[in-house]
Amino acid sequence: MGKQMLATVALLMATLSQVFSQHQPPVVRQDIPLDSIRLSDPFILADKKTATYYMTGTGGMLWKSKDLKKWTGPFVIAKTDPASWMGPNPMSWAAELHHYKDKYYYFATFTNRAVKIDTVGENVIERRASHVLVSDNADGPYVPMSDPTYLPASKPTLDGTFWVDKDGKPYMVYCYEWLQNQNGTIEKIELKPDLSGSIGDGKLLFRASESPWSRENVKGSTGPNKVTDGPFLFNTGTGRLGMLWTSWIYDVYTQGVAYSKSGTLDGPWIQEKEPITPPNYGHGMLFQTLNGKWLMSVHSHRSVDGRTMRYPQLFEVDFSGSKLVVGKPYKP
Template sequence: MSGKAIVLAVMLLNSITFVFSQNRVPTLRQDIPLDSIRLSDPFILADKKTSIYYMTGTGGMLWRSSDLKKWTGPFNPVKTDPESWMGKNPMIWAAELHDYKGKYYYFATFTNRAVKIDTVGENVIERRASHVLVSDSPEGPYVPMADPTYLPANKPTLDGTFWVDKDGKPYMVYCYEWLQNLNGTIEKIELKPDLSGSVGEGKLLFRASDSPWSRQKENGKVGPNKVTDGPYLFRTGTGRLGMIWTSWIYDVYTQGVAYSKSGTLDGPWVQENDPITPPNYGHGMLFRTLNGKWLMAIHSHKSSSGRSIRIPHLLEVDFSGDKLVVGTSYIP
């Protein structure tokens, strides 16, 4: 990652650390337009059972809307175990909501800043991992399940997402963070049938350096960026398995796409040459509206007066053919 990009990342952490806390009491707001909400890594569940849209993301809070126009929130849907590895007040990143076999699952990255697992160069690495909670309701409370950990304690992992592959088995797809391995990866791990834990070990899908579009300058040399961020899986109309994921082009937050030659998570994964979203947009996901229209939820990313500003957006998409095509902004 370029020096400027690292500075931006530090600014983000310093400016919004408070919003990660699940123990803070949020101030409830009503009828808030989407572009007035400050939210990283937006994820929207269009819940057919309640006819409500539920949105979450970094910070772990929950917003709800009946029409995608006006939102009410934030609500706190999470109840973690203070005696677990997460500690009493974990930071929560990139939360996702998934409806699966009659229950609702909360995939998120939890960080316990009091526990240090490694030091690589100048980077002190905190205990951070992707994990899954469960609820009977989309609004929570989401609580822990059987396994105390899903991924190794000595590896910083993040941005876990959910996919059921062609073998019918559920998987978590996640990032192994570049801060430790110096070349971020995207990996998979099998989950138990009820998602209450993981099975076996993680498997590499691809590395950050496989990207032809990301860029960084280090020691005077230009090459692929180190960062892998925000994977999300989809299948095109022709049955092709794709994955959107995010990295950087120098100091510009950027989203690209890869496709699996085998049509399964095992790949091999072939990266598209060019990004698929506008500059400084990233960490997208796809969802189908209650009216049947496919959209991408994504956030814009910029620095202003020493603060990082992240705003959720909706973009039109079409993947009815062989590839994902991202269109213009969607106005509900």
């Protein structure tokens, strides 16, 4: 692993350690502008039932808003089982909220740092996997379902998202982390009809090395980056199946898009040659506002007093045609 990528990993872990070191309940604040909230991997559910926007992300906390301008939070909404593989105080990364068949589901990556599953070169691999919790309400509480695990204990998996494919079956689409396989992948696994567990084994969709736009330096030569991060599925107006996903161009966080030639998760997935968003934006998702406008939520990195912080950002988007087009930043 190059020094640049090692520095990036060290920075991420330092930031996450600060996020997860707080054992006290968070102090709830009101009327906070979006650009004042520090949050990685922001995911926004526009819930018509309550006419409210719910935003979560890494850290697993919840923010609420009626207009996308002013937010109230953070609230604790996830209740994990301390006797499970997650342990008593798991990290929570890239949490997502999905409404499906009259229930609300919390897709997140949980990490138990006390359990080591592998060592690959300089990388000590911790027990980490995507998992799903359920609630009757958008703002929780979200609780475990019947199956203790969804993905193999021997593999570090992350950034699970939700999709119902053309076969009518629900799936989790997730990343198998590059720290272990040295060439990150995006994969799918079928879920039970009530999302309470997974069925069968995961299936490879594509590898990080298939990206024509990501870059890293390895032993003096340039090649594709190893990282796959933040998949999100969508259909264009013409019915094409697209996937947002994120990697790096050297030390710049960057988001691309791929399209499925078959229109299903099985692909094959054709990578666009150029990134879809400006530099320093990634881990995107799409949502439709309560007024019918489509937006993309991403995060960017910003240096504050010598420390790198992550902040949500919204962009206008148009995918009424055959491709997703990202427009100007959106200011609520």
